[in-house]
Amino acid sequence: xxxxxxxxxxxxxxxxxxxxxxxxxxxxxxxxxxxxxxxxxxxxxxxxxxxxxxxxxxxxxxxxxxxxxxxxxxxxxxxxxxxxxxxxxxxxxxxxxxxxxxxxxxxxxxxxxxxxxxxxxxxxxxxxxxxxxxxxxxxxxxxxxxxxxxxxxxxxxxxxxxxxxxxxxxxxxxxxxxxxxxxxxxxxxxxxxxxxxxxxxxx
Numbered sequence: 139x140x141x142x143x144x145x146x147x148x149x150x151x152x153x154x155x156x157x158x159x160x161x162x163x164x165x166x167x168x169x170x171x172x173x174x175x176x177x178x179x180x181x182x183x184x185x186x187x188x189x190x191x192x193x194x195x196x197x198x199x200x201x202x203x204x205x206x207x208x209x210x211x212x213x214x215x216x217x218x219x220x221x222x223x224x225x226x227x228x229x230x231x232x233x234x235x236x237x238x239x240x241x242x243x244x245x246x247x248x249x250x251x252x253x254x255x256x257x258x259x260x261x262x263x264x265x266x267x268x269x270x271x272x273x274x275x276x277x278x279x280x281x282x283x284x285x286x287x288x289x290x291x292x293x294x295x296x297x298x299x300x301x302x303x304x305x306x307x308x309x310x311x312x313x314x315x316x317x318x319x320x321x322x323x324x325x326x327x328x329x330x331x332x333x334x335x336x337x338x339x340x341x
Contacts, residue, residue, distance in 0.1 A: 140170050140327045143191055146200035146236075147177040147212040151303030153202045153238045156295050159312045160198060160236065163319025170323040177201070181214040183221035191222075196232035196326040197262070198319075199253045203237045206245035208252050216256050223260055232326045233257035234265045236293035236318065238307065243287060250292040265325045266291050267318050272310075284314040293318040 142164050148154035157174055164172040173190070180186040191197060201212035208216075222228055235253030237246045257264050268290060272283030280286060287294050295311040297303070307315075 140167070140196075140323065140330050141194045142170055142172045142196045142198065142323055142326055143175055143194040144172065144198045144200065145175045145177055145180065145191070145215065147202065147209050147215070149202055149204070149209060149211075150297075152297035152307060153200055155297075155303045156236060156238050156293075156307060156312070156315045157200050159315035160200070160293070160319035160322075163316030163321075164198075164323035166316070166320055167323035167327060169327060172319075172323070177212045177215040181211065181218055183218045188222070192227055194231060195330050196234070196265075196322060197228065197257075198234045198236065198322055199256065200236040200238075201249060201253070203239035203244050203246045203249040206248050208237070208249045219256075219260070226261055229261035231260075231262050232265055232322065232329055233260070233262035234267075234292060234318075234322045236295070236315070238295045238297055240297060240299040242296050244296070246287070246289065246294040247291070250289065250294065254291060263329065265322050267293050267321065269314070269317060269321075272314075281308070282310050284310060284317060286310065286314075 146157040161172050201208040237249040269285045271288035273286035295307045297306040
């Protein structure tokens with residue numbers, strides 16, 4: 139069994155919706171056990187499901203981009219995780235990241251870089267998205283394009299600011315989220331299998 143945790147903060151429900159679809163994509167991978175966790179429950183180093191995260195093979199981090207940066211609640215979680223860092227508790231786990239904002243670009247890259255640096259601080263192995271940009275030619279169809287903003291370091295989605303979470307992000311972005319979830323779960327499965335094979339070789 140490959141255990142994947144998704145830790146996210148969502149201010150208005152849009153990032154939560156993306157997290158749900160990442161979960162759906164990851165669960166489609168045979169043998170993947172995927173669980174959602176709210177960053178709101180992990181803002182203190184001594185409270186919350188930290189022990190469950192210690193058992194995960196991969197952790198996917200997700201935060202909305204507010205004013206060009208990860209949300210304050212998610213940053214509280216990152217700072218609370220300094221206790222994990224002290225013990226190197228997440229070292230060599232797989233990591234990945236996603237963010238959502240109201241604009242197509244919206245300085246989401248900065249948030250994704252923050253998540254990647256956080257994972258690096260924890261000694262984790264970062265998995266990028268790597269999907270080919272779906273909207274970069276005159277023949278591209280915006281409505282159906284996956285990864286339309288061309289984010290490679292992680293997943294970036296858009297939710298229109300005047301619509302509730304049951305209407306946005308759109309179908310293409312949610313399908314992109316599912317594809318991202320599958321990619322991370324598959325990479326984690328390979329990583330876990332490799333660790334088992336290595337252990338057998340050295341036994």
